[in-house]
Amino acid sequence: MGKADLLFRDARPAKSAKHLLLSPTTSSLEQHAQMTFRIVLLFLISLPNLALADPFSCRAVAISDGDTFSCQTTENKRLRVRLAEIDAPERKQPYGAEAKQALSALVLEKQVVLQVNEVDRYGITRARAYVGGTDVNYTLVAQGAAWAYTKQLKDHRLKDAETLARNMGKGLWQLPAEDIVAPWDWRYAGRIAAPQKTKPSRTASFSQFGGG
Numbered sequence: 001m002g003k004a005d006l007l008f009r010d011a012r013p014a015k016s017a018k019h020l021l022l023s024p025t026t027s028s029l030e031q032h033a034q035m036t037f038r039i040v041l042l043f044l045i046s047l048p049n050l051a052l053a054d055p056f057s058c059r060a061v062a063i064s065d066g067d068t069f070s071c072q073t074t075e076n077k078r079l080r081v082r083l084a085e086i087d088a089p090e091r092k093q094p095y096g097a098e099a100k101q102a103l104s105a106l107v108l109e110k111q112v113v114l115q116v117n118e119v120d121r122y123g124i125t126r127a128r129a130y131v132g133g134t135d136v137n138y139t140l141v142a143q144g145a146a147w148a149y150t151k152q153l154k155d156h157r158l159k160d161a162e163t164l165a166r167n168m169g170k171g172l173w174q175l176p177a178e179d180i181v182a183p184w185d186w187r188y189a190g191r192i193a194a195p196q197k198t199k200p201s202r203t204a205s206f207s208q209f210g211g212g
Contacts, residue, residue: 055115055130060107065091066099066145069107071114071125083137084117084126085153087183088146094179095145095172102145102171106136128155144171147182 058071058079066088071079088099107129114127129136140146141158144165148158166173172180181189 055113057111057113060110060112063100063104063108066096066103066140068124069103071112079125080123081112081114081125081127081129083140083146084128085149085155085158086137086141086146087149088140089172090183090186093181093183093186094175098171099140099145102140102143103136106134106139107131112136141165142170144169144173149184151184 056073058073060069061072061078062070064070064080067083067086069081071081073079083103088103089096091097091100110131113130114125115130116125116127118126120126137146138155138158138161141148142161142165148162150159153159165171
């Protein structure tokens, strides 16, 4: 190699520090791959929670009361479902049997699509339910078979349906006024009225033996 060649080779511009920083290296590519893997992993971990919010279908196999039923999924899993945002009369409450029959007519032995609101601490699935084009929760309130449950209310159409059913005297709204009791008030009254086990008083014991 001649001197001219050496001079020409030495005259070639060296790579700048900026250029070196911008050029992809093996370590930077590995870091990028690791970051991508972590993001994908976090997404996959979150999938069960996302699936819970997605509507799914099951078959109603048993009715407990006016707003609760059991459902069999395609995976042969049995769910206890409580209709969200509404509250039907309790079984021993006036119109309780009729409310249970109203729910049975809508869902029993039918494919029900559930839009889950939550699964509570007791494992009960709280959901909006649909059969074909029928909104089960809304229909029960509109028929006068349930109240809109204001403590959980998100769909205010339910309250409008309750008002209309009340004004038209549908379902439970045709009962005598003294028998129209909201289920939450009925349950509260039942807890208050539950018999309390108390020890006999000392005075009562003395009285039994002629004591004063």
